[in-house]
Amino acid sequence: MTQLTGTAQPPATGTPLLEARALTKHFPVHGAGHGAAGTGRRRLRGTRRLSRGGPDGGAVVHAVESVSLTLAEAQITAVVGESGSGKSTLARLLARLIRPTSGELLVNGSPVRATRRGGQSYARLVQLVLQDPFSSLNPVHDVRYHLARPLQVHGLREAGTSMDDAINALLERVALTPPSQYLHKYPHELSGGQRQRVAIARALAVQPRVLLADEPVSMLDVSIRLGVLNLLGDLRERERLAILYITHDIASARYLADTIMVMYAGQVVESGPAEAVTDRPEHPYTQLLLSAAPDPEHAGPSGRPALGGRGSPPSLVTPPTGCRFHPRCPHAMVICADAAPPGFDVADDHQSACWLHATDLDAVQAAPIAGQQTSQAIDQAPRMGEETR
Amino acid sequence: MSAEAGRSGLLTGQPLLEVSGLCVDYGVGPGTVHAVVGADLVLHHGEVLGLAGESGSGKSTLAYAITRLLRAPGMIIGGSVAYRPRPGSTVDLLAADEGALRVLRWSQISVVLQSAMNALNPVMSIGTQLTDVLHAHNPSMSKAERRARAASLLDMVGISDDRLGSYPHELSGGMRQRVMIAMALALEPQVVIMDEPTTALDVVTQREILEELMDLRERLGFAVLFITHDLSLLLEIADSIAVMYAGRLVERAAAAALFRAPRHPYTLGLLSSFPALHGPRQRLTGIPGSPPDLRQLPGGCVFHPRCPYVMARCRTDAPPLLRPAGAGDRELTESRSAACWLQDGSSAVPPELAKPAPGGVSPAATSAVAAPVARSQS
Numbered sequence: 093m094t095q096l097t098g099t100a101q102p103p104a105t106g107t108p109l110l111e112a113r114a115l116t117k118h119f120p121v122h123g124a125g126h127g128a129a130g131t132g133r134r135r136l137r138g139t140r141r142l143s144r145g146g147p148d149g150g151a152v153v154h155a156v157e158s159v160s161l162t163l164a165e166a167q168i169t170a171v172v173g174e175s176g177s178g179k180s181t182l183a184r185l186l187a188r189l190i191r192p193t194s195g196e197l198l199v200n201g202s203p204v205r206a207t208r209r210g211g212q213s214y215a216r217l218v219q220l221v222l223q224d225p226f227s228s229l230n231p232v233h234d235v236r237y238h239l240a241r242p243l244q245v246h247g248l249r250e251a252g253t254s255m256d257d258a259i260n261a262l263l264e265r266v267a268l269t270p271p272s273q274y275l276h277k278y279p280h281e282l283s284g285g286q287r288q289r290v291a292i293a294r295a296l297a298v299q300p301r302v303l304l305a306d307e308p309v310s311m312l313d314v315s316i317r318l319g320v321l322n323l324l325g326d327l328r329e330r331e332r333l334a335i336l337y338i339t340h341d342i343a344s345a346r347y348l349a350d351t352i353m354v355m356y357a358g359q360v361v362e363s364g365p366a367e368a369v370t371d372r373p374e375h376p377y378t379q380l381l382l383s384a385a386p387d388p389e390h391a392g393p394s395g396r397p398a399l400g401g402r403g404s405p406p407s408l409v410t411p412p413t414g415c416r417f418h419p420r421c422p423h424a425m426v427i428c429a430d431a432a433p434p435g436f437d438v439a440d441d442h443q444s445a446c447w448l449h450a451t452d453l454d455a456v457q458a459a460p461i462a463g464q465q466t467s468q469a470i471d472q473a474p475r476m477g478e479e480t481r
Numbered sequence: 482m483s484a485e486a487g488r489s490g491l492l493t494g495q496p497l498l499e500v501s502g503l504c505v506d507y508g509v510g511p512g513t514v515h516a517v518v519g520a521d522l523v524l525h526h527g528e529v530l531g532l533a534g535e536s537g538s539g540k541s542t543l544a545y546a547i548t549r550l551l552r553a554p555g556m557i558i559g560g561s562v563a564y565r566p567r568p569g570s571t572v573d574l575l576a577a578d579e580g581a582l583r584v585l586r587w588s589q590i591s592v593v594l595q596s597a598m599n600a601l602n603p604v605m606s607i608g609t610q611l612t613d614v615l616h617a618h619n620p621s622m623s624k625a626e627r628r629a630r631a632a633s634l635l636d637m638v639g640i641s642d643d644r645l646g647s648y649p650h651e652l653s654g655g656m657r658q659r660v661m662i663a664m665a666l667a668l669e670p671q672v673v674i675m676d677e678p679t680t681a682l683d684v685v686t687q688r689e690i691l692e693e694l695m696d697l698r699e700r701l702g703f704a705v706l707f708i709t710h711d712l713s714l715l716l717e718i719a720d721s722i723a724v725m726y727a728g729r730l731v732e733r734a735a736a737a738a739l740f741r742a743p744r745h746p747y748t749l750g751l752l753s754s755f756p757a758l759h760g761p762r763q764r765l766t767g768i769p770g771s772p773p774d775l776r777q778l779p780g781g782c783v784f785h786p787r788c789p790y791v792m793a794r795c796r797t798d799a800p801p802l803l804r805p806a807g808a809g810d811r812e813l814t815e816s817r818s819a820a821c822w823l824q825d826g827s828s829a830v831p832p833e834l835a836k837p838a839p840g841g842v843s844p845a846a847t848s849a850v851a852a853p854v855a856r857s858q859s
Contacts, residue, residue, distance in 0.1 A: 174683040283771035318767025347756030384688035388716035
């Protein structure tokens with residue numbers, strides 16, 4: 093039987109720093125008719141044992157399913173997907189803010205242990221930058237406080253250097269110059285782009301090797317997004333950071349990243365070199381995403397390609413059998429509803445988890461699913477977790 | 482009726498909504514924020530006019546001022562808004578009293594807000610909310626007629642009518658936004674103002690809704706004022722585009738002309754802030770600096786601290802919104818203008834701000850020129 097483990101792994105050219113093997117996260121569902129997140133998150137803490145796949149057999153949200161990836165030195169890996177595709181859950185798993193249901197994390201090739209001291213040393217290696225700099229900074233503290241805290245907590249200030257020198261150096265690394273102008277500013281006195289730079293500086297304070305950036309520019313104004321994206325690119329060049337860039341914007345992923353992984357309904361459906369994935373998308377979902385993305389080159393009714401599929405992502409409490417994309421897929425075949433596709437190599441370092449790439453399907457397996465094209469019915473169904481947006 | 486008016490208006494290019502010199506302030510005294518300064522806009526029958534700008538640029542304030550939905554401390558302090566539903570009939574929206582506005586709103590000019598979850602009442606079914614507006618504006622309709630009309634409205638935006646009894650939380654984000662669009666179209670308005678209608682949605686849902694919206698516009702002939710921060714989206718759907726910066730309109734042009742031949746440095750900067758989906762990957766620069774604080778605007782041209790082409794004059798004098806001096810014959814027929822001293826004819830214009838503009842404003846011309854020209858900058 094086909095297993096999804098090993099689906100679409102991105103290439104690793106530099107030294108692998110952080111590796112995830114078959115990470116899976118299932119969130120328990122509390123009560124009928126309630127969303128999985130929001131109120132659920134609080135209760136989750138008390139029910140950790142359940143969330144680790146207890147034998148109680150309760151309903152779970154299949155948020156992340158067997159995702160493997162490697163973050164290598166001086167490489168930017170982009171994770172692209174719609175809301176609810178599990179990309180933020182993946183970031184939280186990689187930051188060890190939540191425990192995986194199964195799967196493991198490896199740092200420099202050795203498994204990460206779940207001890208308290210291990211947590212702190214892990215945080216020195218892997219840092220997370222959140223989407224919303226308006227809420228990830230504490231409004232009652234100034235910039236200096238935000239940057240001094242990680243240095244104090246981790247005892248990182250070198251002998252002979254003052255705290256202010258260390259903080260000034262951090263601000264210069266994120267191009268907030270002159271530092272004296274920002275040191276005593278409060279978050280509300282900074283623009284969105286400046287706030288996000290402070291959040292990045294805070295993550296850089298512990299000299300991490302891996303930076304996880306969860307939608308770092310989606311809350312920012314268009315004209316300043318490029319500045320933050322270019323900063324991430326510079327950090328990769330200058331400090332040889334491994335960066336995971338999570339986004340819903342495939343154009344920005346193409347711009348910034350070396351490797352793109354496309355996630356759909358908790359699974360990686362395609363991964364490969366950034367330009368290969370956007371210029372020659374192999375998976376029907378990637379093709380759908382690209383056909384929907386705004387593109388001025390296609391202005392006017394004649395230029396725009398037809399949308400490659402309709403509808404919304406499925407419920408992750410009861411995900412579709414087989415390939416999770418098959419209810420929306422314009423190419424769906426009989427086998428797609430029966431078995432989850434493995435990752436097929438379609439080019440160098442380029443994988444796509446789709447049965448269309450299989451060469452040995454028989455006529456029954458390859459027959460189209462009857463009535464598939466009208467996806468109207470799928471769109472009518474409300475889906476889980478919609479309110480969490 | 483609106484369909485007929487819309488189609489004929491589109492062909493003749495009759496102005497439907499004319500905004501001139503509109504100024505909106507928040508607050509009074511020394512702390513006043515000038516949110517919109519001297520805005521001039523024309524929305525024609527059946528046209529999709531895009532209003533692009535970053536947060537705080539005044540684009541939503543402008544929309545609320547046009548519809549007189551502005552709340553204190555926002556105040557309209559100057560200008561005029563003329564609504565011309567038919568040739569020879571003009572309504573001054575800024576002078577209209579509450580009674581007149583109540584008749585006009587929704588039936589003639591309707592609004593789709595960004596956050597459908599906040600705009601829909603969470604404790605009423607969408608059927609009740611749809612029939613409520615019909616009841617308020619059309620008291621003579623029977624209950625059964627209202628119900629049937631609500632069902633057909635839902636059907637129009639691709640939602641089956643058995644959803645009439647659903648509450649907003651039972652619908653997906655895309656469906657809620659479709660309900661908002663159905664409600665806005667319930668009374669067949671001539672003008673639909675859309676304030677970031679798809680911003681909170683996923684890209685596939687956004688594309689579906691935009692395609693439906695454009696189909697509905699073809700069928701019903703209403704004009705759209707589409708407000709968004711996403712210029713790349715506007716370039717696809719709008720007939721013409723106005724770009725706002727710090728409360729001022731800085732450029733107006735047909736969509737294709739704005740994309741191929743921007744005349745204002747801010748527009749050029751915005752266009753090179755969107756990474757392309759095709760072609761070689763190149764480092765983009767975006768726009769240096771941040772949008773200004775409206776309480777402490779720079780003197781002269783408000784964009785000058787971020788402008789790579791800044792001249793001495795820009796620091797002292799604010800440029801008016803004028804037709805670019807170098808405009809060719811083709812452009813003279815367009816309503817194209819830019820607020821930049823580079824374009825007043827007194828100095829040499831950098832080549833990237835003086836590219837020849839493609840065809841005219843009609844949708845047909847836009848689509849004809851869209852394909853062959855290579856992406857020239859960014």
